[in-house]
Every structure is written in structure tokens, then in C-alpha cells.
Amino acid sequence: MTGPQNPGIAHRTAVLGSPIEHSRSPILHSAGYRALGMDDWEYTRIECGAEELPHIVGAADESFVGFSVTMPGKFAALKFADEVTDRAREIGSANTLVRTDGGWRADNTDCDGITGALNELFDGELGQIRRALVIGGGGTARPALWSLAQAGVGEITVVNRSDRSAELAPLVKPRGADFRMVGYDADLETLAVAADVIVSTVPSAAIEGRETELGHAPVLDVIYDPWPTPLIVSAAANGYPSVGGHIMLANQAFRQFEQFTGRQAPRAAMRRALEESLR
Structure with missing residues (x-):
């Protein structure tokens, strides 16, 4: 160069x-x-x-x-x-x-990406999101958590294989959101039903076999190729809208x-x- x-x-x-x-x-x-x-x-x-x-x-x-x-x-x-x-x-x-x-x-600007996708999913009415379920605790989860807290979401649960609470909680707690982390052995269906939105930040293979449990809320899936993802298909079968990573x-x-x-x-x-x- x-x-x-x-x-x-x-x-x-x-x-x-x-x-x-x-x-x-x-x-x-x-x-x-x-x-x-x-x-x-x-x-x-x-x-x-x-x-x-x-x-x-x-x-x-x-x-x-x-x-x-x-x-x-x-x-x-x-x-x-x-x-x-x-x-x-x-x-x-x-x-x-x-x-x-x-x-x-x-x-x-990943947080602009998350917020823009959520605005499209909820027609600009992010106040509808009171409880969010975030899947994954890696690099993409960080701007997702920050953006959800910025939008005023009051309860945020993260599903991840390891407990990264010490690292991730500071992204949401200063803005007043309740935060907790659970493993994949949690009752995912109950968590999904209670959520106003699911934000999946992991490859589809990471939740293979769990899509039926999770498909009970509107979904932002950061994957866009191939599309639709199995999680999106499951949510659509239950009548929930979705947006993809694109x-x-x-x-x-x-x-x-x-x-x-x-x-x-x-x-x-x-x-x-x-x-x-x-x-």
C-alpha cells in the first residue's frame, strides 16, 4: 500500500x-x-x-x-x-x-447495525422491547448488549457455554438493565417465550437442535448466508417476524x-x- x-x-x-x-x-x-x-x-x-x-x-x-x-x-x-x-x-x-x-x-458502528436491524424488526418502536434474550457471549454479543441497554431494555439474559458475566455485565448494568447469564442447559423455551426479542450472535451450528425451543419470539439473527437460518424458520412457523444479519x-x-x-x-x-x- x-x-x-x-x-x-x-x-x-x-x-x-x-x-x-x-x-x-x-x-x-x-x-x-x-x-x-x-x-x-x-x-x-x-x-x-x-x-x-x-x-x-x-x-x-x-x-x-x-x-x-x-x-x-x-x-x-x-x-x-x-x-x-x-x-x-x-x-x-x-x-x-x-x-x-x-x-x-x-x-x-456494529451498534448502529444492531439498532438499525431492531428498528426494522419493530417498526421503529424499540420501546416494545422490555426483555431480550441474547444467544452467545462473543465479539458480536458485545455491541448487541450495549445497543439493547441503550434502547432502554430492562431485562437482558445471555445464553452462553461459559459464564462471562464479569466481562459482559458492565455493558448493560450502568444503564439500569437487569442482567443474567445462563448455560444451554437452562429452560430455553421458557426464556424464549418470556422474551420480546431474541438476538442470536452465534453460527447456526452452535444452536443446532435447539431451534424449536428458541423460536418463540421475534428474532434478529446475525447470520445472513445461508438464509433463512433454522432459527428463523422455527420462529416463522410460530408466527414471529425476523431480520437477518444483512x-x-x-x-x-x-x-x-x-x-x-x-x-x-x-x-x-x-x-x-x-x-x-x-x-
């Missing part, structure tokens, strides 16, 4: 991660550039592990104005940054690096686009491009 390969490109952005070849972020951002006639902007993929991130970003020439960061680099991005937004610091990871006059600013992906990309470019994201064009790629 020592210099522009195409002299017509003045501004570069890219997604960093490993593996990265299947990332749909280039589809979203490139569609935004086309929609706004930003012909001198380019968005690419760069294979990058966590330990490589400081070198790759630090060596990026001035044409690079921002990076989207996917796993496994989200914790490394937070540590590398010269400046960190409050929400990225509270969540404990970053999916966005933006070049500033003082270096690189880290942010986490809605989350689009909404987190909108905010990244705006931070990278300083322009309002052309949301309809970006989402249309993503949905066409999934078909």
Missing part, C-alpha cells in the same frame, strides 16, 4: 480481516460511491490478521482514509488507535478506523460510509446492491 495503483483514485478505503474474500462490505461501499458519482473513491479487501493490523494500517499511504475491520482484528483496532470514541471504548472493540489529523480514530451489515456500513466520506450514505442504493448480491 505504498502508492495508488490507479492514478484516477484519490481516496481509498478497505475492509481488513481474515478470511476476507467473502466480505460483502466492498459491495455496500462501492455502491454508495457509484450512487453519489464519487469516481475517485475505491473500496477493497485486505487479508489481515490481528497481529498484522498495526503494520498494515500504520504503513497505509495518505490515499487511505478509512478501514472497516472485521474479525479477528476488532480488538487490535481499538488498541492501535490514537483516538477512541466513547462507545467503542465501552464495547471494548472497534470495527472502524478513520484517518484524522492526529492519526487514527476507532469507532464501533440488515445489520447494511446499517453498520451506512455509518462507516459517512465517517469515511463526510457525506450522507445513499442507503437505498447500498442496500439494494447488497440484497442483489445475496440473491
Whole structure:
């Protein structure tokens, strides 16, 4: 990344991660550039592990104005940054690096993705969510928990194989939410029936065989390929609506686009491009 390969490109952005070849972020951002006639902007993929991130970003020439960061680099991005937004610091990871006059600013727009998907699921009425059931306690669960607490959800239960209460409770308790963690041996059906929403942050294989127990509330499943997931099928069979991870992906990309470019994201064009790629 020592210099522009195409002299017509003045501004570069890219997604960093490993593996990265299947990332749909280039589809979203490139569609935004086309929609706004930003012909001198380019968005690419760069294979990058966590330990490589400081070198790759630090060596990026001035044409690079921002990076989207996917796993496994989200914790490394937070540590590398010269400046960190409050929400990225509270969540404990970053999916966005933006070049500033003082270096690189880290942010986490995954919470914008979660909130946008929940708004679509509940027609903008997030006050309907009083109790949430979150499946998984890993990296994607962190912005999900933070976003649910920000939305005023009063009771949040996390289902996970190990007890990570000490790590995850601080994401919700400062905002007044009751928090508890349970294992997969809990009465999942009773928890699901009591929930106003289920947010699944795990691969479908992680809950294989438990979909019937869990499919008793509206669902945000962060998986979008293949679609629909078995959890979504189970919830639909019981009459519950759902949204997939592509809605989350689009909404987190909108905010990244705006931070990278300083322009309002052309949301309809970006989402249309993503949905066409999934078909």
C-alpha cells in the first residue's frame, strides 16, 4: 500500500480481516460511491490478521482514509488507535478506523447495525422491547448488549457455554438493565417465550437442535448466508417476524460510509446492491 495503483483514485478505503474474500462490505461501499458519482473513491479487501493490523494500517499511504475491520482484528483496532470514541471504548472493540489529523480514530458502528436491524424488526418502536434474550457471549454479543441497554431494555439474559458475566455485565448494568447469564442447559423455551426479542450472535451450528425451543419470539439473527437460518424458520412457523444479519451489515456500513466520506450514505442504493448480491 505504498502508492495508488490507479492514478484516477484519490481516496481509498478497505475492509481488513481474515478470511476476507467473502466480505460483502466492498459491495455496500462501492455502491454508495457509484450512487453519489464519487469516481475517485475505491473500496477493497485486505487479508489481515490481528497481529498484522498495526503494520498494515500504520504503513497505509495518505490515499487511505478509512478501514472497516472485521474479525479477528476488532480488538487490535481499538488498541492501535490514537483516538477512541466513547462507545467503542465501552464495547471494548472497534470495527472502524478513520484517518484524522492526529492519526487514527476507532469507532464501533456494529451498534448502529444492531439498532438499525431492531428498528426494522419493530417498526421503529424499540420501546416494545422490555426483555431480550441474547444467544452467545462473543465479539458480536458485545455491541448487541450495549445497543439493547441503550434502547432502554430492562431485562437482558445471555445464553452462553461459559459464564462471562464479569466481562459482559458492565455493558448493560450502568444503564439500569437487569442482567443474567445462563448455560444451554437452562429452560430455553421458557426464556424464549418470556422474551420480546431474541438476538442470536452465534453460527447456526452452535444452536443446532435447539431451534424449536428458541423460536418463540421475534428474532434478529446475525447470520445472513445461508438464509433463512433454522432459527428463523422455527420462529416463522410460530408466527414471529425476523431480520437477518444483512440488515445489520447494511446499517453498520451506512455509518462507516459517512465517517469515511463526510457525506450522507445513499442507503437505498447500498442496500439494494447488497440484497442483489445475496440473491
